[in-house]
Amino acid sequence: MHIVYMGAGFVGACSAAVSADSGHKVLAFDIDAERVRKLSSLDKSTIESCLHEDGLAELIIKHQSRLVFTHDVGLLTDMLEHAEAVFMCLPTPEREDGSSDLTYFTKATEMLGAILVKRNGGAQSQRVLIINKSTVPIDTIDLSKRILEPMGVKNFGIASNPEFLVEGKAVHDSIHPERVIVGAETPEDFATMRRIYQRFVDSSTVQYLEMNPYEAATVKLLSNAALFARLAFTFSTVGRICEAIPNLNYENVRRGIIGDSRIGRWGFYDSLFAGGSCLIKDAESISWQLETHGARADFMRSVLAANRDQIMHFLSRAKTEAGFSFEGKSVALLGLAFKQDTNDMRHSGAIHVLEHVLESGAASVRAWDPAAMDVCRTLFPKDKGRNSVINYSGSAEEAIKGADCVIIATDWPQFRTLGDTILEHAARPCLVMDGRRMIESQYRQLAAAGMSVIAVGSPLYVPG
Numbered sequence: 001m002h003i004v005y006m007g008a009g010f011v012g013a014c015s016a017a018v019s020a021d022s023g024h025k026v027l028a029f030d031i032d033a034e035r036v037r038k039l040s041s042l043d044k045s046t047i048e049s050c051l052h053e054d055g056l057a058e059l060i061i062k063h064q065s066r067l068v069f070t071h072d073v074g075l076l077t078d079m080l081e082h083a084e085a086v087f088m089c090l091p092t093p094e095r096e097d098g099s100s101d102l103t104y105f106t107k108a109t110e111m112l113g114a115i116l117v118k119r120n121g122g123a124q125s126q127r128v129l130i131i132n133k134s135t136v137p138i139d140t141i142d143l144s145k146r147i148l149e150p151m152g153v154k155n156f157g158i159a160s161n162p163e164f165l166v167e168g169k170a171v172h173d174s175i176h177p178e179r180v181i182v183g184a185e186t187p188e189d190f191a192t193m194r195r196i197y198q199r200f201v202d203s204s205t206v207q208y209l210e211m212n213p214y215e216a217a218t219v220k221l222l223s224n225a226a227l228f229a230r231l232a233f234t235f236s237t238v239g240r241i242c243e244a245i246p247n248l249n250y251e252n253v254r255r256g257i258i259g260d261s262r263i264g265r266w267g268f269y270d271s272l273f274a275g276g277s278c279l280i281k282d283a284e285s286i287s288w289q290l291e292t293h294g295a296r297a298d299f300m301r302s303v304l305a306a307n308r309d310q311i312m313h314f315l316s317r318a319k320t321e322a323g324f325s326f327e328g329k330s331v332a333l334l335g336l337a338f339k340q341d342t343n344d345m346r347h348s349g350a351i352h353v354l355e356h357v358l359e360s361g362a363a364s365v366r367a368w369d370p371a372a373m374d375v376c377r378t379l380f381p382k383d384k385g386r387n388s389v390i391n392y393s394g395s396a397e398e399a400i401k402g403a404d405c406v407i408i409a410t411d412w413p414q415f416r417t418l419g420d421t422i423l424e425h426a427a428r429p430c431l432v433m434d435g436r437r438m439i440e441s442q443y444r445q446l447a448a449a450g451m452s453v454i455a456v457g458s459p460l461y462v463p464g
Ligand SMILES: NC(=O)c1ccc[n+]([C@@H]2O[C@H](COP(=O)([O-])OP(=O)(O)OC[C@H]3O[C@@H](n4cnc5c(N)ncnc54)[C@H](O)[C@@H]3O)[C@@H](O)[C@H]2O)c1
Pocket: 006, 007, 008, 009, 010, 011, 012, 029, 030, 031, 032, 035, 089, 090, 091, 092, 104, 107, 108, 111, 133, 134, 135, 136, 163, 164, 165, 166, 167, 277, 278
């Protein structure tokens, strides 16, 4: 099949590559020329500098004969002559009021409509299915029709096929999904979706679930809400209990809880913040949709509040528990990405940490991350006022050398060994703040070496 992806970000690029892997002829269109240049480079490190996703570069290079990334509208127009399906993979960020900003989505749909109306010499004989992969408000299918129909676009269907990939494992998850949710309106459109996803329809390990497009969009939003609620419970209750009440070891409590199969394992690692591109935005969107439909959103609002409270609580512990002020201090920040195995910093806890220590007057901040340094340089350019104290280090060791405070913000597996580096290179006295419990086996050792340790899920370890 000929398939178009509108938007070549985490979702669009990974889905396009997996689609090419399924044997389809794929064109991924993006308005970001630099992104297209990198994704088209056929060079692993250049591709990864744009999207750090395990296995993505290999797949793009392997399927170069049937996978094109472009920002050329001419190539998009040519492909739309034959395309049977167009996946919409556009950003849908939250607005101040929590509603979804559908500007990117609307603009891309208008652009698509202007091309589709002229396809096949204006006859529009090729039926095309426009499939929404972006996470959107439940009634967005109506918006797509409201844009396309007045433009004169004919012979099209609209479907919803939300994405469940986990960043860092996006390619693996797209090739081996647990479930594929397909929302469509006609037997013809369900049949098109089955041809696109034949490998999953035929798989005994994938749940291939068909429903209407409103339900499909709802499943995505509510799945993220359930995951976010679990994390908020972990931070605000499990972690907080272990911080506040003596004689509780977080790991023992966690293991005991997840031993119950009804509860399950996922989401019981304590953390300074739940970030990323989706959870916060989707919880805001659900709350907004509930309230605009006259329903109450107290639960989702409290989940959002618990997450905000967690980062403020973590950072304020420096002062309230260890009596430490960031003013004039040298701070090492380990981890910038919102989680391991990605360079994505959207809503990353590290952003809040950086803003807090800069506002508090830190003399220097040395930052290090295995993948997200370039992204952070863009977000915190050194030539902008207070950002001048940020230095991007060449290694964790370089960042930690002589630091008065070391903060761990991301759960990169290689950070498990940071305890030794801190013992060897940090200043004395030093405050260690572990926002991920990465070095929990060494908290006592660090304290014995004269350091104060604040970790999510533990009371303060005092030096000595
Ligand atoms: N990232 C995730 O883990 C994830 C998971 C599931 C669902 N989603 C949802 O998928 C959607 C996309 O997310 P993402 O993480 O891939 O975003 P992203 O920001 O990484 O990528 C979006 C891309 O769309 C491009 N774009 C913007 N306007 C365009 C236009 N008019 N035409 C063509 N391209 C355009 C941007 O340049 C960008 O490259 C969002 O709605 C998100 O909520 C994301």
